[in-house]
Amino acid sequence: MEFNRASPAALKQAYTKIFGPGATLGRVRDAAVGDRLFPSDELEIAGRSLAWKLFLLPDEPLQAASIDAQPTPPLRSVQSARKKYVKLLREHLRAPDGSYEEGVVIPGGVSAATERQPSSSSDLEMNNPLSLHNENPWNEWFAAVETRKEILKDVERTFPEIAYFREPEVQMQLVHILFIYSHVVNRAVGYRQGMHELLAPLYLAVEHDSVDDSADPSLREFCARDWVAADAFALFCAVMRGASRWYEWQEPSAVASRPPPGSPFATHVNIPAGPVEAKPYVTPVVEDCNRIQHNLLRTTDPVLWKHINNTGIEPQIFCIRWLRLIYTREFPLPVAMKLWDGLFACDPSLQISQWICVAMLIRIRNELIPADYSMALTTLLRYPSHTAGEWAHHTSLLLKQALELQMTPTVATGSTIMLENRNILNIPIEVPAPAPPPQRRSARSREKAPEPITPRNAASAPAQAQASLEGFARGLLEKSEGFGINRTFMSAVPEFRRNLSELAASFVRSPTTPSFQLLEDERTDEEKPPWEAKSRRWFETRIQELESTARRNEVTHKRLAEGLSKAVDVLLQDQTQVEDLERLQRSRREAVEAISYVRDMLASNVSEIDEERLFGEEELRKRKLVNDEQAKVVKAAQPALPSPLPVADSRPPALPPVATTSRHTHTGSSPTFSPTSAPHAPWKARSNFSDSLPSASLPRIPPPTSSAIRRPPNPTPIPDKPRTPPPPRKRDSRSGLDRDPLGVL
Structure with missing residues (x-):
């Protein structure tokens, strides 16, 4: 595939625009920065390499000191760079026996095959590809060949979308330029990935602007086609003067202080005097x-x-x-080259x-x-x-x-x-809100929901569960087989069996092994840094605090909502339908104050509510009256406790009366109960049974639950014995009631 070069007319027009009458260096630079030098947005633009040579090569573009002087092409700098490149190629691409690799072309139209030179050394013991001598020149040659192979791997991947860089001749020239720069010019850094993507646009621009010997005399020397590789090498060295620091990967002193090979001071280490401050080396990039x-x-x-x-x-x-x-990866190559212009x-x-x-x-x-x-x-x-x-x-x-x-x-x-x-x-200043996370539907949710277990399919439920488990196990086995996990596990089993005895012995504690105890972390959860895991107690405490705070906030918000609703109702009242306008105005002022109080409460973290500020003095008075009336109604609606019925004495008649030893004095009066005597519930009503309650009215002892224990029909009379008086009854200090009002205990 033949490369599409610029037409002589377009190249001549670009040359006149850059180096023509009235064109100064400042104007050309301003045009390049303002995107007016090359208005086209295509990849191949005529005259781009001319502008790059003017900007990058170290030569004075003005012949006179006046501002209106016409800039001239940096031809002197270009010729010097061409001679240097040819010299370096002849020195470092030639093998120790004086030959060159197949296909090597020296810039200037000279084939390397015609420049074969005999070896200067006739000592075959040292200058021999098979010699093991340390000073054998073939060792360095083989290292250089390996370097060119590594460079070629990257060059073959350079801008795969552009067919021009797939041509073998172009790839060979790129490899030679990168090899000379990394192996000779900047050996301290060497070759690093990324350099080929800086050289490729430079080589493309120079090749596009190249002309043959039949072109205009003003362009013939400055844009000669035979010197494309040399001119690209000159531009690449100029660009790398500013970009080489981004490819450095080791300290410069480590390379600069290294003695050359074969020097008598090769093993000598210079130790600087005074204290040495050890700082980690950080690369410039x-x-x-x-x-x-x-x-x-x-x-x-x-x-x-x-x-x-x-x-x-x-x-x-x-x-x-x-x-x-x-920026050749962040923008398309035509846009990146336009950015390079400025x-x-x-x-x-x-x-x-x-x-x-x-x-x-x-x-x-x-x-x-x-x-x-x-x-x-x-x-x-x-x-x-x-x-x-x-x-x-x-x-x-x-x-x-x-x-x-x-x-x-x-x-x-x-x-x-x-x-x-x-x-x-048209890029808005306002930052858009973050997008919600996408709702991913899991594989389980896509499947059909399982049928609920009913009496009809209850018998088949265990079989279905077993089938689903078998399907899951089969799928897991197939996936693990596809990933090679099963083969890896089975191959590791014999090795594990061989080392099982040693592994078990290592876990057996020897009697002579001193005992130790793991140190516990004595720090509290608050003293631990944020990245360490907290204890369960810490999480439970935080959850309880959050729940209690949420409950308090819920009660507070409901109360505030009630006050706000009341205030809104007051503000919405019709003034024409109210007789007391002064009272309405006072209520509206209180409603506005309540709304402002709600606003202050929502803006703060206070949970205590001031009822007077929220509802107003008059509303609080109304609420108090309503509450008092409701309390009276509830108190009047409490049912009265019925009086207990007398219970007949079913004790055996043979038993003598124990009137002298009874805890009560029987007076024959029946117990009475007044429902208004105390404001207590019926089950907490105060008993007014007196001490003279007759024994016949007391509840009798329940019969035994077992038939084996029966009372004799004629019990023997029990003689009277002196008894100690019972301890006084204790009253409950909280409720004011007797702990044993009936005296049955």
Whole structure:
């Protein structure tokens, strides 16, 4: 598949726009930041690599000191980078025997097969692929081959939706550029995943703007097709000057202080004088991520920062990819390259990238604040991307907002950005309410409900239960078989049997083993930190407190509702139908005061209600009169206690009277009862039986329940014996009643 390159006419027009008369470096940069340099939204734009070379390569673009001087292409810097790249390729892609790998092409139109050079070393004992000598140059060559294989694995996965990166020649050039940079230019860091996604857009832009020898003389040298790989290498090195810190993974001192191999000081360790402060090493990318979330976002949008911080999302989860890949995963590649136009123009060192991340977070704040942990993390890892038709010029707006935040990092600037997003991108300022959790219907609820057990199917219920259990066990067995659990368990059984004896011996306590006792946690539940489990007693106490509080609140709310209803009824009275207007006005004032009191009670946590403020003085007087009348009616409706009937004496006649030893003095008077003597219920009525109650009126002793115990027909008379007087009866201090009013005990 042949790559679609820019037409010579379109490339010439872009060259004139950038380096033509009247075009200054400041104007070109302003046009790139304002999204006016390349208005097209396509992936392949003519002249993009020309602007990137102007912004990134270290060369003076102005020939004169005047402002109106015409910028010139950084040709000197481009030629120097091309020579350096060719030199590095010839040194590090050539094997120790002077040969190159198959398919290696040196930029400039020279094939590597024609540049085979004989080996400078003739010692086969050292310069031999099979030699085990430590200084054998083939060892380093084999390590380099393995590095290129690892790089190729990532290059083959670069932007799979673009067919251009599937071409073998393009993949080979990308591998060589990444190998030279990681193995030679920046060996302290080496190759890290993500570098291939930064190089691919650069190589694509340079290849699209390349021309052959028949093109215009002004473009022939600056955009030569034979030097595409070298120009892409120069741009990649310029971008990595600002992005390389995000790929560092170890302390620089650990690499910089390492002596070269073969040095006599290779085993020597330099110990610095004085105390050494041991601090954990934090990579620069983690420091930038923490700074973005905990410093920059906090000073510009504290509400969003508080929510992200409360959800527990660490900034490294999403910020590392944003920074390392410079937003090529968060936006479509054409949009990301348009963002690169302004980014390279305003800040080639990429320091503003952190503020771009803050602007990106503020733009999606309405989706982050109502979300929980999982939803917010999904939004951050899959940044909502919009086409240019939906959000026109949103990359230029993002750069503009990042510049505003960088100059004045305040909450007011964050609010201004929210207004801009509302006016330009139609993003509302008001944060929507969180969505309710979805109601997931379980598998059991989808199944048919079981029939209730009736006398008809009661006999078949055990069989159905057994069948359902068998089906559940069969399904569990099949699922475990599918996951390989059964095979794993059966393979572990023989091993467990072999180790069973040793395992049992380890649990047997030796007599000589000193006894120990587990230490109990002496801390109370209030002293434990929040993440430790509380005791059951603590939960029961809290539940009881909540229940009692709920009951008190229920009573209070009912009382307040009653007072509020009364106040509303008073306020709704018709003034024309009331004779006493002064009394109505006084009642209305009390009703308004009652409504304000209800408002104060609902706003506070006080449970005690002031009845006078809630109902008013006049209403309380009415309620008291009504309660007194109801009490009189209830008291008058209490039934009178009937007098007890006399009971005949059924004692044997042979028994002599025990009048001298009786506890009462019989006077023959019948007991009387007055229902109005005491305000007690009938079953708690006070007895007025006197001490002279005749023994004949007392209830007789119940007959024995067993026929084996009978009283003799003629009992022997019992002689009188002196008896001690009974103790005085005790009265109940609470009810005022005798504990034994009848004297039968």
